[in-house]
Amino acid sequence: MMAFVRQVLVIMAKDLRAELRTKEAINASLSFALVVLLLFSFAFDPSEETTREISGGLLWIVFAFAGTLLLNRSFARELNNDCLDALISAPISGAALFLGKALANYVLVLAVELIALPLFGVFYNVRWTSQFWQLMMVIALATWGMTVTGTMFSALTVNIRLREVMLPILNFPILIPALLGAMQLTSALVAGKPIAADNDAWLKMLIGFDVMYTAVSVFLVETVLVGG
Amino acid sequence: MNAVGVESVWKFYGDYPALRNVSLSAAPGACLALIGRNGAGKTTLLRTIAGFSRPGKGKIAIFGNSPRDTATRRLMGFIGHGISVYDELSALENLMLFGKLYGLADPKKTALEWLERTGLDRVKDGLVREFSRGMRQRLAVARAFLHSPKVLLLDEPFTALDDRAIAVLQRLLHEALSEGKTIVMSTHQLREALELATHVALLNRGQVAFHGPRTAEMVADPGWVYARYGEG
Numbered sequence: 001m002m003a004f005v006r007q008v009l010v011i012m013a014k015d016l017r018a019e020l021r022t023k024e025a026i027n028a029s030l031s032f033a034l035v036v037l038l039l040f041s042f043a044f045d046p047s048e049e050t051t052r053e054i055s056g057g058l059l060w061i062v063f064a065f066a067g068t069l070l071l072n073r074s075f076a077r078e079l080n081n082d083c084l085d086a087l088i089s090a091p092i093s094g095a096a097l098f099l100g101k102a103l104a105n106y107v108l109v110l111a112v113e114l115i116a117l118p119l120f121g122v123f124y125n126v127r128w129t130s131q132f133w134q135l136m137m138v139i140a141l142a143t144w145g146m147t148v149t150g151t152m153f154s155a156l157t158v159n160i161r162l163r164e165v166m167l168p169i170l171n172f173p174i175l176i177p178a179l180l181g182a183m184q185l186t187s188a189l190v191a192g193k194p195i196a197a198d199n200d201a202w203l204k205m206l207i208g209f210d211v212m213y214t215a216v217s218v219f220l221v222e223t224v225l226v227g228g
Numbered sequence: 229m230n231a232v233g234v235e236s237v238w239k240f241y242g243d244y245p246a247l248r249n250v251s252l253s254a255a256p257g258a259c260l261a262l263i264g265r266n267g268a269g270k271t272t273l274l275r276t277i278a279g280f281s282r283p284g285k286g287k288i289a290i291f292g293n294s295p296r297d298t299a300t301r302r303l304m305g306f307i308g309h310g311i312s313v314y315d316e317l318s319a320l321e322n323l324m325l326f327g328k329l330y331g332l333a334d335p336k337k338t339a340l341e342w343l344e345r346t347g348l349d350r351v352k353d354g355l356v357r358e359f360s361r362g363m364r365q366r367l368a369v370a371r372a373f374l375h376s377p378k379v380l381l382l383d384e385p386f387t388a389l390d391d392r393a394i395a396v397l398q399r400l401l402h403e404a405l406s407e408g409k410t411i412v413m414s415t416h417q418l419r420e421a422l423e424l425a426t427h428v429a430l431l432n433r434g435q436v437a438f439h440g441p442r443t444a445e446m447v448a449d450p451g452w453v454y455a456r457y458g459e460g
């Protein structure tokens with residue numbers, strides 16, 4: 001078990017180090033998130049009340065597309081110099097490889113979201129911090145779901161020429177339940193309403209989504225990488 | 229027990245059989261040179277032996293076990309067409325990464341030893357993207373040998389190497405054979421390959437046209453196997 005955890009951490013550290021050296025994907029993702037938030041604020045100039053109502057949808061659309069830019073690079077990065085061959089032939093399980101990559105992606109996607117969130121507050125003149133910790137919990141849960149499915153589809157599409165297009169086409173339909181839950185909860189939390197009996201089903205659904213897709217991905221990744 | 233055993237292996241790309249009922253083996257300490265024209269199936273066979281994909285039919289065994297077993301992968305070293313090291317990491321970081329993945333006791337010490345053996349110790353902290361082609365190739369060789377594999381699978385290892393990298397690789401391969409390690413390599417460089425090989429297999433359109441010990445005729449005339457068993 002310790003060896004497995006160590007392998008996961010080695011893969012995660014490698015991916016983070018490689019990304020932070022080049023900053024290819026994180027710069028693109030962050031720029032995209034900021035530009036979309038800025039353009040929406042100019043295009044609609046919503047009132048504070050309207051902003052609170054649409055905040056969940058707006059934020060999660062931005063997070064999902066910005067996240068896709070990061071997730072696309074996850075396995076594509078391994079194509080340079082045929083590095084994927086070296087990882088597949090190393091004595092590590094597909095699950096360790098997958099979880100290491102998913103955790104690295106999670107850190108990067110979360111970083112983009114946590115930079116974009118205060119800027120959302122500034123651009124839209126909204127005080128979003130009244131339910132800060134619950135909002136962080138929702139972001140953490142929904143981002144993990146998005147990262148797990150995105151990393152899996154990144155592995156599945158790694159050898160496809162149109163992978164940049166295929167990843168969102170495959171990933172977003174699967175993500176609909178998680179995104180719906182995240183949007184509903186985020187809108188309520190930004191409006192200052194804590195998670196209560198009327199909306200905690202979305203939270204349970206987010207947790208269920210994360211558990212189910214993490215388990216399925218870990219189970220299937222070896223087949224995805226090496227074939228049946 | 230054979231170090232590498234391939235039994236009646238078929239591999240399909242769609243409906244196209246890239247490997248057709250291939251059977252061959254390599255005993256421990258042997259060096260098997262896989263030769264054949266472009267598209268004969270050498271790379272497909274090596275990649276299937278290495279466990280990168282599963283055969284459609286048939287069986288591959290490394291010391292009797294599946295190449296996808298974690299313990300078996302620890303026994304294999306692979307050099308493919310790519311160098312399989314990360315441009316964004318330094319030479320030392322690359323070797324330490326693979327040292328950790330292979331569970332070496334002291335990844336840094338082993339990495340430094342291999343950097344010295346391949347003449348890269350002075351640039352150990354340089355990023356691979358800043359390396360010359362020859363330096364990158366020597367680093368790829370160091371990565372493949374880092375964990376002292378018992379079976380080396382080499383896909384056209386001498387192609388596009390500079391003189392220094394060829395010398396390093398030849399020295400390491402001779403050392404590996406003298407230590408009883410097994411080598412399976414595909415190649416078009418018949419002279420270099422036949423100098424090392426103990427056995428030769430000729431692939432022709434996905435089938436084994438010849439498999440047997442290297443003979444004096446082959447060394448004297450590297451084209452002899454093609455002339456005798458190939459398409460001419």
